[in-house]
Amino acid sequence: MATKVMERQELNFWDRTYLPTVVIGLWVTSGHFFKNLILHALHSLGLFKGIRAAVTFEYPEEARPLSRRARTRHRLTQRKDGTPRCVACMMCETVCPARCINIVAGEHPDPNIEKYPVSFDLDLGKCVYCGFCVEVCPEDAIRMDTRILDIAAYSRDQMKLDIKELLNPRSTLLYKK
Amino acid sequence: MSAEFLIKTLLALFFLGGVLNLAGLLTWVERKQSAVMQDRIGANRAWIEFKSPWLRPVNWLLRPLNVLGIFHSLADAVKMFVKEDFMPRGADKFLYNLAPVISVVFALLSFAAIPFGNVLQVGARSINLQIADVNAGVLFVFAMMSLGVYGVILAGFSSNNNYAYLGGMRAASQMLSYEITMGISLMGIVLAYGTLGLQDIVRSQGGYFFDGWLPAWGFTVQPLAFILFMTAALAETKRVPFDLPEGESEIIGYFVEYSGMKFGMFFLTDLVETVLVACLMTTFFLGGWQVPYLSADGFHFPWGAVWLLPHLAVAVLGMVSFILKVVFFNWFFMAIRWTLPRFRYDQLMHLGWKILFPASLLNVIVTSVVVVMRS
Numbered sequence: 001m002a003t004k005v006m007e008r009q010e011l012n013f014w015d016r017t018y019l020p021t022v023v024i025g026l027w028v029t030s031g032h033f034f035k036n037l038i039l040h041a042l043h044s045l046g047l048f049k050g051i052r053a054a055v056t057f058e059y060p061e062e063a064r065p066l067s068r069r070a071r072t073r074h075r076l077t078q079r080k081d082g083t084p085r086c087v088a089c090m091m092c093e094t095v096c097p098a099r100c101i102n103i104v105a106g107e108h109p110d111p112n113i114e115k116y117p118v119s120f121d122l123d124l125g126k127c128v129y130c131g132f133c134v135e136v137c138p139e140d141a142i143r144m145d146t147r148i149l150d151i152a153a154y155s156r157d158q159m160k161l162d163i164k165e166l167l168n169p170r171s172t173l174l175y176k177k
Numbered sequence: 178m179s180a181e182f183l184i185k186t187l188l189a190l191f192f193l194g195g196v197l198n199l200a201g202l203l204t205w206v207e208r209k210q211s212a213v214m215q216d217r218i219g220a221n222r223a224w225i226e227f228k229s230p231w232l233r234p235v236n237w238l239l240r241p242l243n244v245l246g247i248f249h250s251l252a253d254a255v256k257m258f259v260k261e262d263f264m265p266r267g268a269d270k271f272l273y274n275l276a277p278v279i280s281v282v283f284a285l286l287s288f289a290a291i292p293f294g295n296v297l298q299v300g301a302r303s304i305n306l307q308i309a310d311v312n313a314g315v316l317f318v319f320a321m322m323s324l325g326v327y328g329v330i331l332a333g334f335s336s337n338n339n340y341a342y343l344g345g346m347r348a349a350s351q352m353l354s355y356e357i358t359m360g361i362s363l364m365g366i367v368l369a370y371g372t373l374g375l376q377d378i379v380r381s382q383g384g385y386f387f388d389g390w391l392p393a394w395g396f397t398v399q400p401l402a403f404i405l406f407m408t409a410a411l412a413e414t415k416r417v418p419f420d421l422p423e424g425e426s427e428i429i430g431y432f433v434e435y436s437g438m439k440f441g442m443f444f445l446t447d448l449v450e451t452v453l454v455a456c457l458m459t460t461f462f463l464g465g466w467q468v469p470y471l472s473a474d475g476f477h478f479p480w481g482a483v484w485l486l487p488h489l490a491v492a493v494l495g496m497v498s499f500i501l502k503v504v505f506f507n508w509f510f511m512a513i514r515w516t517l518p519r520f521r522y523d524q525l526m527h528l529g530w531k532i533l534f535p536a537s538l539l540n541v542i543v544t545s546v547v548v549v550m551r552s
């Protein structure tokens with residue numbers, strides 16, 4: 001038989017009094033308590049600020065550090081003259097699994113560029129932050145590197161970004177009170 | 178006579194005021210201590226600040242308190258007072274309103290017998306720093322704590338809610354089981370010091386062992402009773418490792434139907450009981466107001482040094498030592514509360530009846546034999 005019989009470990013006398021485990025538990029928690037307490041005290045004197053006494057980030061005042069590759073809110077990159085780099089090739093609109101990009105193309109005066117977006121709407125209420133639009137763009141025209149995380153709105157309409165907001169993050173929309 | 182009355186009133190106000198403040202502050206300690214233990218910051222958003230430029234110095238004084246989050250206790254109190262005071266249909270009106278009062282009154286009454294200092298000489302008058310010098314103080318405290326159980330039972334009974342009823346039953350059986358252990362484990366102390374008066378018990382702890390190095394406090398004479406009493410007393414406070422009567426978050430306790438300040442009174446009872454248990458532990462096992470090596474006229478260190486102090490300083494040192502010990506126990510109970518998980522109900526009963534109870538009986542027998550042999 002290939003059955004492996006596991007012996008059930010009986011609790012010994014000390015285990016059943018609970019005392020050793022209680023002492024170990026108190027040792028661990030008190031260790032944290034006194035270490036953090038001393039650190040908090042030193043911080044209030046302005047010392048050892050580099051060592052954190054708590055893992056908490058007090059969010060609105062203090063943002064959690066983001067990884068460099070974190071995908072945050074979208075933006076459209078600009079040429080030197082401030083016009084969008086986007087050539088309205090519709091690649092991102094096509095690849096987007098959430099179908100939240102809506103581009104209206106217009107003819108660009110420069111024949112080398114051919115097209116430009118007359119309007120570029122992105123509905124953040126639908127976006128799943130997959131980043132496909134960034135991957136697929138041939139012109140490096142759309143990026144997700146604004147580091148904006150606090151996206152909140154009172155209605156679905158307010159979640160929609162238009163080309164102005166995408167070109168200049170935090171310039172329009174909710175951010176204007 | 179009237180002077181006597183005045184002095185007692187002042188003592189009661191001083192002590193009970195201190196106890197209630199400490200209990201209120203414990204909500205803050207609970208939040209912050211758990212936070213620091215768990216590498217968090219803890220509640221710090223209750224903020225009092227004045228807009229007027231004239232009050233800027235006040236703001237400056239309030240700032241450290243704001244940063245520490247002390248005003249959360251205040252915010253709690255405000256919340257409790259302004260919440261709706263709900264009474265379920267079919268509840269027994271009289272008992273429903275009486276239950277929280279019983280809980281909190283008997284918890285507070287127990288403090289009357291606890292000595293928080295030695296005798297203070299003011300002119301020709303000697304003031305015993307104890308609200309009521311009951312000569313059977315141990316029995317008085319136990320009587321009050323047992324009466325407090327009625328509050329819990331009545332709360333469950335009168336709410337017209339089966340969950341509350343079950344919670345009340347759980348609470349009653351738990352508190353009665355552990356009260357037995359508590360009483361019997363204290364018998365060791367009573368036997369060892371030969372008195373039931375709390376002030377006398379504290380006075381008897383003034384001796385020393387090992388050529389005057391080790392103060393003969395309760396826990397050195399009765400180490401087993403120390404642990405047993407602490408466990409049982411923690412169970413009395415109905416706080417976390419033993420919080421089955423309440424089960425704040427999931428198992429629904431006896432005060433489900435209570436809201437507003439009536440709930441607040443149950444909440445306060447728990448904290449007052451924590452302070453009470455800390456006071457009792459201090460009185461019985463940590464020498465009450467005794468300061469190591471301090472006798473009536475000053476410090477007499479075992480290495481021969483002597484530092485004489487005036488009477489007032491000695492009395493104040495005694496009170497400070499009592500308060501520090503109580504604060505230490507409160508810290509310790511909080512640490513336990515945030516370290517241990519809750520017992521299962523059968524484990525609770527098993528611990529109470531099959532471990533603590535026999536162990537406390539054993540302690541009494543051994544102590545009796547030793548006491549008889551020594552006399």
Ligand code: SF4
Nearest residue numbers: 096127128130131133
């Ligand atoms: S991140 Fe994904 S879901 Fe969002 S717009 Fe780009 S492709 Fe669409």
Ligand code: SF4
Nearest residue numbers: 086087089090092137
């Ligand atoms: S893939 Fe790039 S260039 Fe093409 S439409 Fe989208 S943003 Fe514009």
